Amino acid sequence: MTAALSIEHLNVSYRTPRGLVSILKDISLTLYHDEILGVVGESGSGKSTLAQAIMRLLKPNTAKVSGRVMIGSKDLYALSTKELRALRWKDVAMVFQSSMNALNPVISIQAHFFDTLLAHRPHLTSKEVEQRTHYLLQQVRLNPEIARNYPHELSGGMRQRVAIALALALDPEILIMDEPTTALDVVVQRSILNEIAALQRERHLSVVLISHDFSLVSSLAHRMAIMYAGQLMEITESSGDDPTSVRHHPYTEGLIAAIPQLMGDQVRIQGIPGEPPNIADLVTGCPFNDRCPKRLDLCKSTPLPVLSAKTFIRCHAMGDREEAHNDG
Amino acid sequence: MTDNRVVRAENLTIRFTRKKMPDIVAARSVTLEIGEKETVALVGESGSGKTTMGRALVRLLRPSSGTLWFKDQNVTTIRGQSLRRYHSKAQLIFQDPFGSLNPFHTVEYHLRRPLMKLRGVSRRGAREAVLDLLAQVGLTPTVIYRGKYPHELSGGQRQRVAIARALAGEPAFVVADEPVSMLDVSLRAEILTLLESLQEQRHLSYLYITHDLASARYLAHRIAVMYGATIVEMAAADTVVRTPAHPYTRLLLAASVGSGTVALPETQSLAPDLSASRTGCPFAPRCPQVMDRCRVQTPKLIDIEPGHAAACFLYHDGESRGD
Numbered sequence: 001m002t003a004a005l006s007i008e009h010l011n012v013s014y015r016t017p018r019g020l021v022s023i024l025k026d027i028s029l030t031l032y033h034d035e036i037l038g039v040v041g042e043s044g045s046g047k048s049t050l051a052q053a054i055m056r057l058l059k060p061n062t063a064k065v066s067g068r069v070m071i072g073s074k075d076l077y078a079l080s081t082k083e084l085r086a087l088r089w090k091d092v093a094m095v096f097q098s099s100m101n102a103l104n105p106v107i108s109i110q111a112h113f114f115d116t117l118l119a120h121r122p123h124l125t126s127k128e129v130e131q132r133t134h135y136l137l138q139q140v141r142l143n144p145e146i147a148r149n150y151p152h153e154l155s156g157g158m159r160q161r162v163a164i165a166l167a168l169a170l171d172p173e174i175l176i177m178d179e180p181t182t183a184l185d186v187v188v189q190r191s192i193l194n195e196i197a198a199l200q201r202e203r204h205l206s207v208v209l210i211s212h213d214f215s216l217v218s219s220l221a222h223r224m225a226i227m228y229a230g231q232l233m234e235i236t237e238s239s240g241d242d243p244t245s246v247r248h249h250p251y252t253e254g255l256i257a258a259i260p261q262l263m264g265d266q267v268r269i270q271g272i273p274g275e276p277p278n279i280a281d282l283v284t285g286c287p288f289n290d291r292c293p294k295r296l297d298l299c300k301s302t303p304l305p306v307l308s309a310k311t312f313i314r315c316h317a318m319g320d321r322e323e324a325h326n327d328g
Numbered sequence: 329m330t331d332n333r334v335v336r337a338e339n340l341t342i343r344f345t346r347k348k349m350p351d352i353v354a355a356r357s358v359t360l361e362i363g364e365k366e367t368v369a370l371v372g373e374s375g376s377g378k379t380t381m382g383r384a385l386v387r388l389l390r391p392s393s394g395t396l397w398f399k400d401q402n403v404t405t406i407r408g409q410s411l412r413r414y415h416s417k418a419q420l421i422f423q424d425p426f427g428s429l430n431p432f433h434t435v436e437y438h439l440r441r442p443l444m445k446l447r448g449v450s451r452r453g454a455r456e457a458v459l460d461l462l463a464q465v466g467l468t469p470t471v472i473y474r475g476k477y478p479h480e481l482s483g484g485q486r487q488r489v490a491i492a493r494a495l496a497g498e499p500a501f502v503v504a505d506e507p508v509s510m511l512d513v514s515l516r517a518e519i520l521t522l523l524e525s526l527q528e529q530r531h532l533s534y535l536y537i538t539h540d541l542a543s544a545r546y547l548a549h550r551i552a553v554m555y556g557a558t559i560v561e562m563a564a565a566d567t568v569v570r571t572p573a574h575p576y577t578r579l580l581l582a583a584s585v586g587s588g589t590v591a592l593p594e595t596q597s598l599a600p601d602l603s604a605s606r607t608g609c610p611f612a613p614r615c616p617q618v619m620d621r622c623r624v625q626t627p628k629l630i631d632i633e634p635g636h637a638a639a640c641f642l643y644h645d646g647e648s649r650g651d
Contacts, residue, residue: 042512043483155599185373186539190583191592212513215585258517260546262569262586269546271518275482 001032003070004174004206005054005092009306010067012046012053020064021280023049025230027067028308031174034204036197038221038238040214040255042276046230047210048097051178054208055094056084071174090120093167095160097179102163103151109133109162110147116169136165140195157188161195168199175200178210193220214255223311226252229277229287231304234313249313251288286316294318333397334501334533335385335418336361340394342380343604352602354380356557357394359629362501365527367534369548369565371541371580375599377557378537382503385535386418387411398501416446416497423506425486429478435462436474438493446497461492464529466522484515491522495530505537520547541584545569553577556600556610559629563636573638576611609640617642 012024024046031037041047052058054069056076069076071091079087096102103112113133117124124132134144140161151159160180167175180196181189197220200207211217217224218238226233228251239246248256254272274291283289289299294317304314342355354377362368370378383389385396387403396404403414422428429438439458443449449457462470465488478486487507494502504523508516520543526532538544544551544565551568553561553576561574572578575593582589593616600610609615612622622641629639 042514157597186541187373187579187583187592187594188597191597194590194592213585214513219585255513258514260517260520260542262542262545262581262584263588269517269520271516271521272514273518275484275515276512 001035003030004033005031005208006070007054008068008070008308010050010053010069011065012049012058013064015062015064018280023063023230023279024053026306027232028306029225029232029235030308030310031206031208032310033173033206034200035223036200036207036209036221038217038224039208039210039227040212040217040224041210041227042212044229044276044279045227046279047212047227048178050227051094051176051208051210054176055088055092086120089116089167089172090170091172092174092176093170093172094176095163095167095178095180098183101159103159105151108148108150109137109154112162112166113147113169116166120170132169136168137162139168139199140165155188157184157192160184160188160192164192164196164199168203171203173206175205175207176210177207179212180209181216182211182213189216196220214252215259226255229279229282231287232314233288234315235309235311236313237311247313247318249288249315250292250294250317254291254293286314292317332364333361334364334366334399335535336397337381337385337391338395338397340381340384340396341392342377342384342389343392350603350605353557353604353606354602355384355391358554358557358559360552360559360562362533362535364500364533365531366550367527367536367548369536369538369544369551370554371538371544371551372554373539373580375602376554377602378554379505381554382420382505382535382537386420386501386503387414388420412446416442417499418501419494419497419499419503421487421490421494421502421504421507424510425483425490426478426510428490429486431478433477434474435467435476435478435481435489438489439496442493442496457496461496464495464526465489465492466518467492482515483511484519487511487519488522491519491526495526498530499532501533501535503535503537506539507536508543509538509540516543523547541569541580542586553580556606557602558610558639560611560640561638562629567636571636573632573636573643574611574640575615575617575642579614 007027007029010024010027013020013022039047053065058065110133114129117129117132133147137144137147142158142161146154181192209217209221221238223235224238225235226249233251234249236246236248257270258272260269272291277287283300285300285302286304289295296317299316302316307314337358337360339357339359340355341357344352344354358381370381372378384391391404395402398414406414436458439461440454443454443457458474459470462473467473467485467488508519527534536547548565551565552559555576561577568577572581579592579594581587582592594614595616596614598613608623608625609627612618619641627639627641629637631637632643
């Protein structure tokens with residue numbers, strides 16, 4: 001497997017009136033070709049910041065970023081603005097959280113495709129853009145007729161499909177999806193996720209799928225990265241519909257125990273005691289230590305080892321780093 | 329069903345009038361009853377009318393027709409003092425804990441108001457009662473939380489305040505409208521288990537409104553599935569999840585994570601027609617098992633086996649169960 005995108009020692013801090021607040025701490029992870037990598041975290045865990053950092057969307061006057069984001073041999077953070085502009089959307093496209101509201105209300109769907117396509121391929125004729133729009137809308141199973149409509153004339157699910165079609169417009173190899181279906185109804189959500197899975201298989205896309213919903217991501221992704229308080233706690237093979245089939249970090253185990261299962265004979269659900277920590281004042285050790293049922297004395301003060309293998313679990317209580325699946 | 333019913337809606341219809349546009353019928357002749365210490369989950373997609381039903385049951389909305397019973401009292405059209413008395417018995421927990429608390433007021437203020445207005449507790453007596461309520465919803469040490477403002481609380485803590493506020497009037501019946509869908513996964517379980525233990529302690533009846541079948545199955549005794557302003561299926565929670573009868577329930581189940589199904593049993597995804605002039609089954613345009621009569625006649629909610637009701641012609645006239 002070759003890497004489509006690799007993040008190396010990424011740190012992000014936001015500039016606040018009270019000084020820098022560190023949001024992402026030493027994130028290293030690799031997205032391989034032709035896979036869906038799920039990123040799961042609760043609000044405030046830094047998952048959306050991660051998506052923005054991957055796209056280099058964080059403004060230098062609000063956030064301080066260090067580390068590298070490599071696409072092929074190019075480091076996104078070493079590119080000039082012009083080079084970056086050419087690469088964004090062509091190589092890496094993004095579907096934003098509630099991107100159905102990101103469509104411009106005063107221009108038609110067709111005009112969105114004109115904007116996107118002509119910005120990168122100015123030589124295209126109107127006819128070619130229209131044909132391409134037709135093809136893309138069909139790809140996400142929309143009636144191409146709706147190109148003439150305006151965003152407000154479409155339902156939420158349809159707008160989300162348009163946003164996905166727009167992301168596919170320039171044949172990117174990498175797709176970053178930040179909560180692509182969160183605001184949608186269960187049935188619509190499932191049909192869009194099925195679509196994403198089908199497109200990924202067809203086009204061999206590399207997808208980062210960010211969500212707060214563990215079971216949803218687990219049903220779709222090949223590997224899962226779990227974030228907590230700005231750190232990567234684990235990356236494990238996805239367990240599909242049976243979350244108990246894979247060994248997980250204590251935090252992830254807590255998440256799984258907190259979700260009512262649709263089928264099966266689970267009798268009780270159990271929340272994780274306590275609240276997520278304030279990201280501005282974290283201990284040097286594991287950020288989950290005070291809520292963890294398996295914590296050891298060393299957890300509070302000993303920093304977690306930084307791992308970047310294909311799968312790993314960062315936990316003092318689950319054995320040292322050699323024992324974690326450090327199999328590269 | 330239970331003999332000791334707390335709330336019963338009989339053929340409840342709620343119709344919204346709009347200027348220069350056709351009316352919307354958000355609940356169409358819905359019959360539903362909730363027994364003592366029972367939780368009924370109302371499951372459906374957005375626009376199915378589940379929130380409207382919840383609001384009507386606590387009489388934040390006045391039904392257009394039909395009858396609403398609270399124990400032996402007809403509360404369909406009550407107003408003034410008697411409505412206020414009903415509000416102390418029937419309360420609502422809103423979905424959004426960020427929007428349902430006033431940012432300018434402390435936790436104590438939010439809890440004191442229903443204590444004084446609905447239960448006539450004195451201002452002095454309210455101080456004690458506030459602490460008591462906070463303890464019951466697990467916001468301890470209570471003296472610290474009493475003086476906090478909503479922005480100082482996390483989403484889970486705010487929802488606990490909202491629950492305490494709903495309990496302040498000592499209700500018998502609480503409508504919980506998506507109480508956990510805005511919360512983080514790790515906190516949802518705590519709120520659900522809190523609702524469970526409060527039901528046990530206070531003998532509460534719940535209408536749990538949600539779009540999530542898994543949590544409905546967990547919390548509720550019975551599940552009512554709502555689609556296009558009508559209840560299309562109702563049965564014990566396990567029955568709905570394990571042997572769904574109505575094609576819409578099957579679709580909802582197939583779409584839910586953990587069902588093990590990938591293909592969605594629907595023909596197209598159209599929103600249901602909510603106009604007053606609608607004929608036929610609301611699900612007919614999407615139904616893979618649609619028959620001619622489904623488009624003209626509306627199927628009634630009938631028992632297909634004891635305690636399992638469905639509104640679908642597949643089960644009428646002794647026709648066999650289609651799969």
